[in-house]
Amino acid sequence: xxxxxxxxxxxxxxNLAAADKRIDGRGRWESRDILxxxxxLYNAEGSAKVTWGxxxxxxxxxxxxxxxxxxxxxxxxxxxxxxxxxxxxxKYEAGPPxxxxxxxxxxxxxxxxxxxxxxxxxxxxxxxxKVLGVMIDIHVLSDQGNVFDASxxxxxxxxxxxxxPAERFDIGEDYPLQVQKTPTMCTFTRVGGxxxxxxxxxxxxxxxxxxxxxxxxEGHLHSLQKGLKGTLTPAxxxxxxxxxxxxxxxxxxxxxxxEA
Amino acid sequence: MGGYGxxxxxxxxxxxxDGRKLDEMREVQIEAGVLPAADGSAWVKHGLNVAVCAxxxxxxxxxxxxxxxxxxxxxxRYNMAPFSTSDRIRPGFNxxxxxxxxxxxEALESVVLVERYPRSKIRVEIEILSAEAGTRCVGxxxxxxxxxxxxxxxxDMIVGVAxxxxxxxxxxxxxxxxxxYGQADLPMGILPTTEEIAFLQMDGDLSVEEFxxxxxxxxxxxxxxxxxxxxxxxxxxxxKNGGA
Numbered sequence: 001x002x003x004x005x006x007x008x009x010x011x012x013x014x015n016l017a018a019a020d021k022r023i024d025g026r027g028r029w030e031s032r033d034i035l036x037x038x039x040x041l042y043n044a045e046g047s048a049k050v051t052w053g054x055x056x057x058x059x060x061x062x063x064x065x066x067x068x069x070x071x072x073x074x075x076x077x078x079x080x081x082x083x084x085x086x087x088x089x090x091k092y093e094a095g096p097p098x099x100x101x102x103x104x105x106x107x108x109x110x111x112x113x114x115x116x117x118x119x120x121x122x123x124x125x126x127x128x129x130k131v132l133g134v135m136i137d138i139h140v141l142s143d144q145g146n147v148f149d150a151s152x153x154x155x156x157x158x159x160x161x162x163x164x165p166a167e168r169f170d171i172g173e174d175y176p177l178q179v180q181k182t183p184t185m186c187t188f189t190r191v192g193g194x195x196x197x198x199x200x201x202x203x204x205x206x207x208x209x210x211x212x213x214x215x216x217x218e219g220h221l222h223s224l225q226k227g228l229k230g231t232l233t234p235a236x237x238x239x240x241x242x243x244x245x246x247x248x249x250x251x252x253x254x255x256x257x258x259e260a
Numbered sequence: 261m262g263g264y265g266x267x268x269x270x271x272x273x274x275x276x277x278d279g280r281k282l283d284e285m286r287e288v289q290i291e292a293g294v295l296p297a298a299d300g301s302a303w304v305k306h307g308l309n310v311a312v313c314a315x316x317x318x319x320x321x322x323x324x325x326x327x328x329x330x331x332x333x334x335x336x337r338y339n340m341a342p343f344s345t346s347d348r349i350r351p352g353f354n355x356x357x358x359x360x361x362x363x364x365x366e367a368l369e370s371v372v373l374v375e376r377y378p379r380s381k382i383r384v385e386i387e388i389l390s391a392e393a394g395t396r397c398v399g400x401x402x403x404x405x406x407x408x409x410x411x412x413x414x415x416d417m418i419v420g421v422a423x424x425x426x427x428x429x430x431x432x433x434x435x436x437x438x439x440x441y442g443q444a445d446l447p448m449g450i451l452p453t454t455e456e457i458a459f460l461q462m463d464g465d466l467s468v469e470e471f472x473x474x475x476x477x478x479x480x481x482x483x484x485x486x487x488x489x490x491x492x493x494x495x496x497x498x499x500k501n502g503g504a
Contacts, residue, residue, distance in 0.1 A: 041310065041343060041344075041389055041390045042308045042310075042390045042392065043308075043343065043344055043345050043346055043390050043391060043392070044343035044344075044390075047343065054296035054297070056294075056295065056296075058341070058389060060341065060342065060343025060344075061343065062342065062343050062347075062348035064347075064348065081342070081351065083351055085337075085339060085385065085387065086316075086337065086383065086385050087295070087298070087312070087313075087314045087339075087385035087387050088297060088314075089297045090297070090316050090319075094337055096352070097351075135342070135348055137341065137342040137343050137348070137351070139341045139342075139343075139387070139389070141295055141312055141314075141387065142295045142296050142297040142298070142314075143297055144296050144297055168346075201297075
């Protein structure tokens, strides 16, 4: 569905930005309230529900036993997928995965994978024969802005509380999945000419490009992505990276507070 | 049905494996208005099943070929989340979910006053987050609460319930083991006030007497779940008026 963006909304957002205000009264680097619940689904081996303002995202972790890739006989695998199903908002339609949901899944996947939070060798059962595959599925139930950060948070929280169902696979006793780092994402959206964090649905509709930064707790960058039409300057990037450092550290603390 | 095998499903004291009586259903919890993006929504937990339903519309029916000149169409999707079962499900529609979507939409079309909205569609999205036997019924229960929450006029609510047979005994509301190893399953969508049946499927083996007992159990359970549905809607509108 094509979104119709009124010039009135664009103008309003620009006026607010000029006065250093936001449409819902928040500060530029102020997020909406986040509620993180883990272990909330019965059949998933790890699960999380994130209620981020009015955006609601679930993530579930499943495992499978599979043959390793021939070139990496001792390594397991990780896959993260996202679905922006029609349940999440009026604008989403049924059908094969949209480019938006593929981007969402892949950006979250990269942040987790590249942080090295999972040692792929630890997923080996029998070298060359059997390894574990870890699958994270992100299910967006309500999109009211910033599904990227909410999805990344749900994914890492689900992963960090996952239990490998070893008994079901006949490979020993169940054990918690080892996850060494806590990569979290902070998304910046250009609204009325300047960047803000955690854009709501109006700011996304009337805004321009967005930049996704994924950092782990050591402060290193693990994934970057610029989406939608627009450009940014190196000075702008330096500014938002500094904000992201603080923001991601807070989010990582939130995830860690849910760990056993 | 999954076949009989030598799985014991009834305990020696006559109760079921999870301690329920033969005509006892699993615990049901319902919340209305859980999804901020939707026009109407509902969350239903039935035993270990969790379903969430969103309703959007009525709106212009698109694509045009689905339009009806005299009524609204219900554009419904029943979808199981990849992590909702013990083995991951590949995302996307399959034959099972297509069939369930079709018959569920037809069941809802028979209670919604579709003739009030010619040439339009009402989108109903059922998402199963956790599955433990009986998800289509949970989806129907959720959909009717979500439709009511969206303010769409209906003749009655619909309640999804199932009975079946295990070890030659009729039981209400099969759980996973009973569904897998039982002998029959009879899911129904019932209009609780008029006792009409808007949704009906069955597989397995039932005698006429057994069928009648299943029906009796289903009717009784439908009235209980209906109370929970109405309670959820009342709480939703209390908070709408009282809060904010």
